[in-house]
Amino acid sequence: MSDILTITLNPAFDVSTSVGTVKPGPKLRCDEPRYDPGGGGVNVSRAISRLGGVSTAFVALGGQTGAMFHSLLDAEDFEVTQFDIEGNTRQSLAVIETSTSKQYRFQLPGPEWSPAQTARMLEHLRAHLSAGRVVVLSGSLPPGVPADIATTVNQLAVEAGAQLILDTSGAALAAAAGNPGPPFALLRMDGAEAAEVSGLKFATPAELADYGLDLIRKGAAERLVMSIGAKGTVGVSAQERFFCQPPKLETLSAIGAGDSMVAAIAMQLAQGASFPDAVRHGVAAAGSAVLTPATELCSKATAEEILGRVVTAEI
Secondary structure, three states, rough: OOOEEEOOOEEEEEEEEEOOOOOOOOOOOOOOOOOEEOOHHHHHHHHHHHHHOOOEEEEEOOOOHHHHHHHHOOOOOEEEEEEEEOOOOOOEEEEEEEOOEEEEEEEEOOOOHHHHHHHHHHHHHHHHOOOOOOOEEEOOOOOOOOOHHHHHHHHHHHHHHHEEEEEHHHHHHHHOOOOOOOEEOEEEEEEEHHHHHOOOOOOOOHHHHHHHHHHHHHEEOOEEEOOOHHHHHEEEEEEOEEEEOOOOOOOOOOOOOOHHHHHHHHHHHHOOOHHHHHHHHHHHHHHHHHHHOOOOOOHHHHHHHOOOOOOEEEE
């Protein structure tokens, strides 16, 4: 059994392509498409493989697109545990406008889950939670799944002796910020998400760190990782407040940067690294990902090169 388990409840069959100009009306003749298995947890597992690590991916799949998705997973270098759902796995489309280098991203909704299907998923997942395992619940939630499902999954993980890293958005992130406990081992969000959830504005890393410490004191999480785009990433625990700043990099595509960051952090924590060192590796992996086009993820060699140029300072 691998030390890391990723969970993807709302995966997406990713299609990426490019076209000269995006405009309404006429048919747009796109370039040859690329197909990738997407969704937060799946991308974290893919990134872990690219960084030289091992994981198991727990993925909810269904229908014809689910079958195509699983065929793409067969080419990946990690173990897959499939949870069967009703309906077709959702699709997403990313289009680069070559005349401007702008990227357009379209996300389709997945099938709605019933309460019974959610209950079956939790029972199926329980068997994969074990003591000492690092569990990563990442990505959006399918329609019908309760916004606070991460709290339930975290409770199961804690009971099993595992630690849960959560990276989500929207209503699910708002619910996580109000988590009544036990605390998540680590909660990741970016500055814009923190502003949306809190209703506050954050002008500096220190202000973001203050908000993270407030969530820790309320019992939502033990550690917070909050990214401020290319500027860097704030790390907060009850004992530490720091800011990891990457070197200046030319961004080709931001897709996969957050997943690559979480992958590197999960790997380092599973290996017993300190929290600051884990975040430093995460920033380097994210930096590596933005240097790749379309839905490409991080590169181990590039991440290792960037790592030496990441500057960490106390807040």
